[in-house]
Amino acid sequence: MAHRPTSRDVAQAAGVSQATVSLVLGDKWRGRVSERTAGLVRDTARELGYRPNLAARHLRLGRTRTALLVVPALTNEFFARVYTGAAGMAAEHGFGVVLYPSPEGVGPARDPFASARAALDGVIASSMAAQTLGAIRGTDLPLVMLDSDPDDPVPAARVNVDIADGMRQVAAHLLGLGHRRFVHLASAVPSWTFEVRARALREALRQVPGTSLRTVSAPLNADAAREAAERALTSPETSGGGPDATALVCDDDILAAGACKAVRRLGRRVPDDVSVTGFDDLALATAVEPELTTVRLPAERVGEQGMAALLAVLDGRSFEAPDLPVSLIPRASTARAPR
Amino acid sequence: MAHRPTSRDVAQAAGVSQATVSLVLGDKWRGRVSERTAGLVRDTARELGYRPNLAARHLRLGRTRTALLVVPALTNEFFARVYTGAAGMAAEHGFGVVLYPSPEGVGPARDPFASARAALDGVIASSMAAQTLGAIRGTDLPLVMLDSDPDDPVPAARVNVDIADGMRQVAAHLLGLGHRRFVHLASAVPSWTFEVRARALREALRQVPGTSLRTVSAPLNADAAREAAERALTSPETSGGGPDATALVCDDDILAAGACKAVRRLGRRVPDDVSVTGFDDLALATAVEPELTTVRLPAERVGEQGMAALLAVLDGRSFEAPDLPVSLIPRASTARAPR
DNA sequence: TCGTCATCGTGTTACGTATAACCTACTGGC
DNA sequence: GCCAGTAGGTTATACGTAACACGATGACGA
Numbered sequence: 001m002a003h004r005p006t007s008r009d010v011a012q013a014a015g016v017s018q019a020t021v022s023l024v025l026g027d028k029w030r031g032r033v034s035e036r037t038a039g040l041v042r043d044t045a046r047e048l049g050y051r052p053n054l055a056a057r058h059l060r061l062g063r064t065r066t067a068l069l070v071v072p073a074l075t076n077e078f079f080a081r082v083y084t085g086a087a088g089m090a091a092e093h094g095f096g097v098v099l100y101p102s103p104e105g106v107g108p109a110r111d112p113f114a115s116a117r118a119a120l121d122g123v124i125a126s127s128m129a130a131q132t133l134g135a136i137r138g139t140d141l142p143l144v145m146l147d148s149d150p151d152d153p154v155p156a157a158r159v160n161v162d163i164a165d166g167m168r169q170v171a172a173h174l175l176g177l178g179h180r181r182f183v184h185l186a187s188a189v190p191s192w193t194f195e196v197r198a199r200a201l202r203e204a205l206r207q208v209p210g211t212s213l214r215t216v217s218a219p220l221n222a223d224a225a226r227e228a229a230e231r232a233l234t235s236p237e238t239s240g241g242g243p244d245a246t247a248l249v250c251d252d253d254i255l256a257a258g259a260c261k262a263v264r265r266l267g268r269r270v271p272d273d274v275s276v277t278g279f280d281d282l283a284l285a286t287a288v289e290p291e292l293t294t295v296r297l298p299a300e301r302v303g304e305q306g307m308a309a310l311l312a313v314l315d316g317r318s319f320e321a322p323d324l325p326v327s328l329i330p331r332a333s334t335a336r337a338p339r
Numbered sequence: 340m341a342h343r344p345t346s347r348d349v350a351q352a353a354g355v356s357q358a359t360v361s362l363v364l365g366d367k368w369r370g371r372v373s374e375r376t377a378g379l380v381r382d383t384a385r386e387l388g389y390r391p392n393l394a395a396r397h398l399r400l401g402r403t404r405t406a407l408l409v410v411p412a413l414t415n416e417f418f419a420r421v422y423t424g425a426a427g428m429a430a431e432h433g434f435g436v437v438l439y440p441s442p443e444g445v446g447p448a449r450d451p452f453a454s455a456r457a458a459l460d461g462v463i464a465s466s467m468a469a470q471t472l473g474a475i476r477g478t479d480l481p482l483v484m485l486d487s488d489p490d491d492p493v494p495a496a497r498v499n500v501d502i503a504d505g506m507r508q509v510a511a512h513l514l515g516l517g518h519r520r521f522v523h524l525a526s527a528v529p530s531w532t533f534e535v536r537a538r539a540l541r542e543a544l545r546q547v548p549g550t551s552l553r554t555v556s557a558p559l560n561a562d563a564a565r566e567a568a569e570r571a572l573t574s575p576e577t578s579g580g581g582p583d584a585t586a587l588v589c590d591d592d593i594l595a596a597g598a599c600k601a602v603r604r605l606g607r608r609v610p611d612d613v614s615v616t617g618f619d620d621l622a623l624a625t626a627v628e629p630e631l632t633t634v635r636l637p638a639e640r641v642g643e644q645g646m647a648a649l650l651a652v653l654d655g656r657s658f659e660a661p662d663l664p665v666s667l668i669p670r671a672s673t674a675r676a677p678r
Numbered sequence: 679t680c681g682t683c684a685t686c687g688t689g690t691t692a693c694g695t696a697t698a699a700c701c702t703a704c705t706g707g708c
Numbered sequence: 709g710c711c712a713g714t715a716g717g718t719t720a721t722a723c724g725t726a727a728c729a730c731g732a733t734g735a736c737g738a
Binding site for chain 2: 051053054055056058059064066073074075077079080083084087091096097098099101113114115116117118119221222223254257258260261264283284286287288289
């Protein structure tokens with residue numbers, strides 16, 4: 001038997017029919033097959049190293065117990081943690097999760113379903129993976145969106161993090177330290193999750209008289225962030241909050257790392273002259289110096305809830321859950337405003 | 340037709356047999372089907388939005404044109420780039436690549452093949468994914484190893500980066516700057532790729548009289564690295580190369596970031612008092628300050644070559660390639676030795 | 679007129695699994 | 709003695725695709 005053993009091989013070796021093997025190994029034998037035979041089948045299967053042929057099973061069942069997780073970029077540690085959470089929850093229900101990293105920028109839109117190399121029961125997608133979202137909507141697969149606009153009615157379910165609250169906590173933290181002149185270093189990636197940050201910050205500052213806010217944006221890499229921050233901290237903007245800003249609020253830890261470099265390059269210090277905040281609490285946040293004050297997002301929980309939502313939808317149930325809570329982690333990159 | 344259209348549906352709509360549809364869409368029709376009919380079939384398929392059922396195709400063919408890429412951790416940007424390279428090369432040959440992130444540390448060894456959710460033609464695995472390697476060897480799938488010990492005869496093919504040369508370049512760079520007392524901050528992850536670094540550094544320094552080398556190791560995160568580096572730079576070691584070291588050679592950029600923090604925490608400066616080098620040239624290397632002198636590895640090339648090797652093996656050909664070259668990127672974290 | 683050959687297809691099968699439908703003792707009850 | 713019921717299986721089938729092994733038709737040379 002040079003070939004991989006099939007259920008028929010197991011059946012022959014055990015002296016039963018293929019159907020019996022299928023019943024026993026599928027755990028549907030209670031009351032239909034004797035304890036003795038079931039044991040024999042299991043032993044034989046183990047002995048032969050039988051592994052069911054997934055393609056055949058999928059063909060037969062139509063369902064695959066497989067979900068696709070669409071992430072904007074593989075590099076982003078946040079989504080690595082989302083995957084971990086989703087895979088864990090999936091495993092508890094006999095599901096698998098395969099990853100599709102959406103090509104960054106405007107790459108050649110590969111086919112996410114062809115590259116998944118498996119039939120899919122559903123999709124969990126980050127709203128940042130805009131590249132790929134169109135292709136998904138072209139199918140009738142149930143779609144769970146992560147951090148997406150609640151007004152957008154497309155997905156079957158939605159799992160959101162309370163981003164707005166995170167930004168409010170950042171604002172409160174900085175206001176409490178006496179800061180009044182802010183720069184918002186925003187992500188240039190168009191996504192709801194970043195729009196929310198901008199809106200929440202703007203509104204939080206509007207509550208406090210005498211504050212000013214200027215916004216610049218940059219793609220999600222440290223160099224671009226540094227340049228954008230330098231620009232914001234030097235060019236004399238008319239509407240205040242520019243060169244003399246004391247707080248730099250960033251959409252993301254990577255941007256914050258770039259911002260810190262900009263500050264120092266301009267001869268000022270973090271946090272003595274300018275306070276900087278990040279978002280996400282990536283490993284990077286504690287790798288740079290000073291360590292970043294940032295907002296920790298429950299990435300694993302996002303994955304878990306996303307998978308739970310998908311399972312619910314596949315089960316015909318509906319899924320509603322409150323936004324997941326976040327928490328501000330104060331570290332060394334923020335301090336009392338100067339003067 | 341509420342269902343997804345099958346090749347039979349296309350056949351019926353086009354007024355031909357299913358076999359013809361299969362021939363045309365499989366691009367095997369030349370000389371067997373008229374140009375006119377082929378065009379008709381293709382148009383009909385497009386119109387109906389026909390997508391071949393992968394499970395059925397895989398079942399029929401036995402081969403899946405799918406490779407599994409086993410990476411040690413999803414977070415590691417290096418492997419994200421390896422994936423990109425591998426996926427690109429695969430796409431050129433009608434192959435797909437699915438990812439399996441080996442559980443970090445000693446997690447519950449999930450089954451990489453079950454979680455791949457598809458039958459596989461072969462596996463490309465990093466030698467760092469020790470967790471998962473055992474399970475792979477249990478199968479008879481062709482295995483391509485990345486950065487593995489050339490004396491280990493297991494895999495069908497091997498793709499290595501000239502790590503040793505990278506470390507020699509680091510040593511030459513630092514020796515050229517006048518450094519003589521070294522600390523090697525090594526990765527605690529057991530893997531050939533790290534052993535090579537240690538050996539190459541040791542041998543490069545042995546060439547130069549009057550040098551000293553001390554080695555400490557840490558897991559791949561910034562905090563652990565900082566602690567290990569602090570230990571090495573304070574505790575009075577008998578054999579020299581300890582507290583008064585002027586060069587800190589790190590196995591990895593993440594370790595280097597931690598090392599920089601250790602140096603500053605001890606009241607010394609990078610690079611004025613202590614030079615620090617990394618490895619890999621991750622985004623982190625330019626996100627921290629000072630930017631890290633490091634060794635750039637051709638990650639995408641590793642993926643491409645890995646896939647090329649697998650394709651060759653599947654094709655019955657053998658694959659031999661020289662180690663991929665690396666290059667030292669001098670940045671701000673290294674400078675002339677003090678005094 | 680007939681055989682040969684190329685052109686353009688089609689019928690059929692198998693891949694390995696899950697499951698509905700059926701079959702065959704055997705046991706008990708009356 | 710016979711029927712009902714149940715335990716313990718088996719047989720047969722379909723899922724959607726690829727590809728092998730056959731036609732059928734017509735043109736053409738001898």
